Amino acid sequence: ILNVEQSPQSLHVQEGDSTNFTCSFPSSNFYALHWYRWETAKSPEALFVMTLNGDEKKKGRISATLNTKEGYSYLYIKGSQPEDSATYLCAPILTGGGNKLTFGTGTQLKVEL
């Protein structure tokens, strides 16, 4: 069983704050890592797919970095807004792990006014 850990489990921030979350995974046999945002009562939305060590990707105020050698990825949100409130899920893919996404339990973000 592939062990994927996300921290923190939940986070409350004020509007305008910047924040970051961590996704940890086994570093061996890495193939790719997906980040998704899942708002309540909506469908999970793809944010990033990352494949290369040292990769940095950005989408508006959200960015992510990847370290495949040590097995972690960071997701950053700059200037959080209430509409950023959602659960953020990471899912690495390891070759030999069935070539499928293995999701972490997610970080639940609540941005308050």
Place this chain on the structure above:
Amino acid sequence: EAGVAQSPRYKIIEKRQSVAFWCNPISGHATLYWYQQILGQGPKLLIQFQNNGVVDDSQLPKDRFSAERLKGVDSTLKIQPAKLEDSAVYLCASSPTSGALNQPQHFGDGTRLSIL
């Protein structure tokens, strides 16, 4: 483009009853996935189809769960009989190809199943 369609959105049944979920993927997407997300856990892959063939069903409880994807388009997931531990959100997702794991998956809104 139209997204992944799922129905119903909510379902409440008693244990030992049967239930079925339906999914219509994005047009042209060859790969279809069914996930189970139990409260407090991440989504878990139940079954993956490439066109109308099964690629991975290693985590599908085959004694009670079944899925089919006739004609390689729509799919149905069935539970018979349901147990209390099947209470979860069932998500359907699709992607253009199976081998390109660096492509994002497109998810439906899910079906929230409650077993009484």
